Amino acid sequence: MAVAAGGLARAGRSRRRHLLEQNRVLGPLLISPAVLFVVVVVGVPLGWAIYLSMTNAIGGSLSGKFVGFDNFRAAWRDQNFRNALENTLIITFAVQAIVVVSAAVLSNALVRDFRGKWFVRLLIVLPWAAPVSLVTIGWLWIFDSLFSIVNWTLKELHLLGVVCAAFGVHGCGASNPPQWLGNDKLAMFAIIVVQAWRIIPFAVIIFIAGRSSIPTEVEDAVKIDGASALKKLWYVDLPLQLPIALVAVLFGIVFTAADFAVVFILTHGGPFNSTQVLTTWAYTVGIDSGSLGEGAAISLFLFPLLIAVTILMLFFAKRAQVS
Amino acid sequence: MTAWLAGTWRRSSTWVIVGPFAIVLAFPFYWALTTTFKHDLDLYNQKSIPYTYNDASGHAHWDFWNYMTFHHVSFLFKHTEYPTWLLNTAIVGVAVVAITLVLALPAGYALARLSGAWGQMAGVGIFLVYLVPPTLLFLPLSRLIAELNLQDTLWAMILVYPSFTVPFATWLLMGFFKTIPQELEDAALVDGCSRLKALWRIVFPVSVPGILTVVIFAFSLCVNEFIYAFTFTSSTSERTISAGVPNELIRGDVFFWQSLMAAVLIPSIPLALLYNSFLDRFIKGFTGGAFR
C-alpha cells in the first residue's frame, strides 16, 4: 500500500502532492488499509459472534430466536462456568508469577558474557520456536499415564513419595504413580507448567530488551556508589525494569488466558470438568453440546476482562516510565 | 590468582543460574529426540530404560545406536504429506508476514507521527483487536472464507492470520517509530523529499530492528495457530504442520509417538537457530518499540 501511494506521489500532480504532505490527509490514508482490514476480518465476525450470543442458535442451524442476555445469565449460573473462570484466573496468575520470576533471573544472567552463551540462549528460545499444538502433544507424551518420563525419573531418584505428599495425592506411590493429567490438582499444575514453559522464552527476551534500555550512565553511577548487588537490584534495576515487566506480563496474560490448544490437547478439560478454562468451556458448550448461542456468550466473557487488564497495564507502564 | 578464582566463580555462577533453566526448557526437545528413534517394542516396554535405547526385552546396551531406528522419521516423510505441510507453513508464514508489514508499517508510522493526541488512543484501540477471543470466531470466519471461495486453500489462512498479527505489529511499530529522531526526517524534507519518500528512504531503513521484531513475532504466531488452520482446511495437501500433524499422526486409538516427536523437532530446531541468531537485533527492536 505504501508503495502504491509512493507511486502516486511520484506521478506528481502538485495539488495531490501538496495534500499528501498534510498530516490530516496522509495520516488517515496510511492508517486506513490496516483499519479496513481489521474491521472486515475481525469486526464482522465479532459482530456476528455478539449477535449469536444473544440468540438460542444451535450447531445445526445458523440463526436463532433473540433471547437478550439469557445466555450470559445461563452461563453465569452454571457451576462449570464459574469453575472455568476460576481456573482461567488461577492458571493465568500462577503462570505470570512463574514467568516473571524466571525471566528476571534468567535475563539478569544472560546479559553477562560467558562461554557457551550462544548455545544456552538457543536452548532457552527453543520452546518459543515450537508450534504450540505440536509441542503440547510432546508434553502429553511426557505426562503419559504409563510411560511418563517424569514419573520414571522420580521413581529412580526415589522422589515419588515426596511429590505425592507435596500434592496430597491419596494412595499414590510407585505402583500408582502420580497421574499428571488424571488428578485435578496435578492436572492444573501440569497446565501451569506447560504454559509457563512456553512463555518464559518470550518474557526473557523482553526482559533483556528492557535491561538493555537502561541507560549506561545509570549503571556507571551505581558502580561508583559501590552499592551492593541486592540494593542495586531493588533500587535501580527493578524500578527501571518495571514498565518492561508490565509489558511482558500483559502479553503473558493474553497468551495464557486466550489459549485454547494447551488445555484442549492436554486434558480436554478433565478429569471431569476440573481443568476447564473459559476457552475450552466455550468450545464444549458451543461445539460439543451444540449450544452455539451460549458458547458464544462464554467466549465473549473474556474479551472485556482482557481489555480492562490491557488498559490498566498500559496505563501503569506509562506511569512507571514517566516517574 | 584470586582474580582468576573470582573470574571462574563469576563464570560458573552464571552457569549455576542458567543451567537448570536451560535444562528444563530444553528437556521436552531432548525427550522428543530420544523418542523419535525408538522401536515400538522398546518404547512400549515398561522395563526399558527410557533415556536410552533398549532391545525388545527391555535391556539397555552400550552400543545403543544399534537399537535405534529411522523408520518413524522416514514414515513421516514417505507416508504422510509432512513435507507439504512444512512448505505450506512456510508459505503462509511468509505471506502473512508480508501482508502484516504492508499494512502495519504505514499505520504504525501514521499513529506515531501524524496523528496527534488520538494516535495513542487509536494505537491502544488497534491493539485491543488482538484480544478478540478466537475460540468461536472460527465459525463466523469460516463463513467469510466460504463467501470468498477460499475454503480449503492456503489463502484462507493468509487472509485471516493478519487479523491477529496486524494489531500487534502496528502497536509495536508505532512505539518504534517514536524512537526515531524527527530531525532525520526533517533533514530529508528540507532536501525536497516528499513525506512518503522520506518515509521510504529514511525512516524504514533505520527501522530494520523494529521490522525484524515484527517479522519474527508474526511468523511465530502463524506457526502456532491451530483452530483456524484446522477448520479452514480439510484436504491433507492444504494443511499446515500445526493442523496436519495432530490430524494424521493421531489416529484415534493410536498415537504415532515417534513420528509425532520428529514432527515437533524438525521445524523447531531451525526456527530456534534462526530466532537465536536474530535475537540481538530483535531485542533492539523491542527496546525501541514497546515502551515509548
Added chain:
Amino acid sequence: MAKDGDELEVVSSGLSREDLLKRGAAGAFAVSMFGGLAERAHAFAGPMKFKGRQLKGDLSILQWAHFVPAYDQWLDSTYIKQWGEKNDVQVKVDHINNALLPSAAAAEVAAQKGHDMVQFLFPPSALEKSTLPMNDIVQEVTKKLGKMTDVAYRSTYNPKTKRYFGFPDNYVPDPIQYRKSMWFNVGIAPNTWENVRKAAPLLKKAGHPVGLGMSNELDSNMFLMSLLYCYGSSLQDANGNPAINNKGTIAALNLMKDIYQNGMSDEVFAWTAASNNQAFLAGRLSMAVNAISIARSAEDSGNTALSDDTWLRPIPKGSTRALGNEHVMGIYFIWRFAQNKEAAKQYIVDQQLGYRNHFLQSKFYNFPAWTNAVKGGFKAMNKLAAADKHKPLGKYTILTTIAQRYTTNVGYPGFANAAIGDIFNQSLIPQMFAQVAQGKMTAAAAAASYQSQFKTIFAKWKGQGLL
C-alpha cells in the same frame, strides 16, 4: 466444490482450472506460487475415462481417520477410484481425527459450504436442520436388503420429525479384550461385573490391573453407558425422557468406585482414546473395553506372546443384563447445501450394498448397518471371521454374537436423539463416574444431580423442535 463435470479439467495439483479462474487474480497467483506443491497434492481420484454416465461431477466426503489405517488406504487408493470410474464421479475423501469431527462440521454449517457429505461416529442428531432427510435411500436399501439392524435404526431415525437425519453405514461391536493367562491365574472369568469386581484387586496385586476408563474420551463414554444398561439403568426411557436417577445407576456408580479404589490406579482418569490400547499393548492391563483395534495392534506389534494371549468376549453381565453400546456408529449425512446430492446418495447406497469388502478391509471392525449387506448375514460374517489366522484361532467369531445379541445404540432404550448426542459429546457420563469414583460426590447425589442436568438438556432440544 462439486460442479458440473463436462468442462472440468483436472490439473495435476488437484485444483481444477475452473476453480482457479473463479478465484481470479488470486488463483493465477496461486498457480505460480503453489505450482511446486503439485506433485504431492491430494488429487481427485479417478481419471475421466467414462464420460457420459448418469452421475457427473465431484463428490467430496469427510470422515474419520479409521482406527484400522489399512482400511483408509484401501478406501482411498482402490475403492473410491473404482466407484468413481464406474459412475463418472471424482471422489475425494478427507480423513480427520475423530475427536475433531464436531468442530469441522460446525464450521461447515456456519460456512454453508464444504464437503458434500460427512460420516460421523455418533448420531449427528443435533445437525438435523442442516442435513438432507435420508428416508428415500433408506427405503431403497431396505427394499433390497430387508430390515436394517435395530442399532442402526435407533441411531438415525427421529420419531418426532419422522426423518432419517443420517444414513447408517456401519456399527462396530465393542467387545471385552482380556489377557486369558492373567484371568486364569486369578481363577475368575470376566463374565459378570461382580466377577470383575472380585478379580480386580487380585489382578492389580499381580501388577496387571483392569483398565476401565473414566475420562473425557470416546472409549470411556461408550463403555460407561453400557455399564448403566447392564445394571438396568439408561440415560433416558423409551419415550425420550431423562431417566438416570435410579437404583441401577447408583449400583453401577458404586461398582466402578469399588473397582477403581481396589483394583485400578489413577491412570483411568487421565486417559485419551489411545491410552487403554497403549497400556494393554505394553502388557500392563489385564482387561479393556474397546473395539478390536487393541487385538489388531497386538498382532501388528510383533509381540506374539501378548497377541496370542489376548482374547475377546462379550460385555460381562450386570445385575440386570449384559448389553453394550456399539463402539462407534458410522453415519453418513448429506448437507442441505451439498453440491452433488445425487452422487452422494448413490455412493452411500452402493457402499452399503457392497459392504462385504468393507467388512473384510476393515478387518471385521465395521459391521454393515443392514446385516444382509454381507450376503448370508451374520452366518457369512462369522465364517469370514473364522478364517482369520491369528491366534487364538477363531477369536473374531465372537464379534458376530456380540453384534447380534449384545449390542445396542447410544440412547437405549429410546432413540439416539439430539439430547443424547449432547450428553455424549460433553462426556457427561464419564464425568459422573469419575466424580463418584474420586469421592467428590456420593452415587445417589450424582444420579440426582445428573438427572436434573439432563432435564435441562432435554428441554433445550425440545425447544428446538428436535424431540
